[in-house]
Amino acid sequence: RLEGDADRVLRSAMSKLFREEADVRELIKLKAIYELLESVTDRCEDVANHIEGIILENS
Secondary structure (H helix, E strand, O other): OHHHHHHHHHHHHHHHHHHHOOOHHHHHHHHHHHHHHHHHHHHHHHHHHHHHHHHHHOO
């Protein structure tokens, strides 16, 4: 659920960024940061899934 929330926030932020940011260099930097944050949330979801699997396997 949280990863889905993060995806929605990312889409909203990207949309706002491309609508409102006039400085191309700033746009490129912020876009890269947003994409890294998305990658982090995806990895966190992967870790949570692994932990859940370990807990279920050992219970």
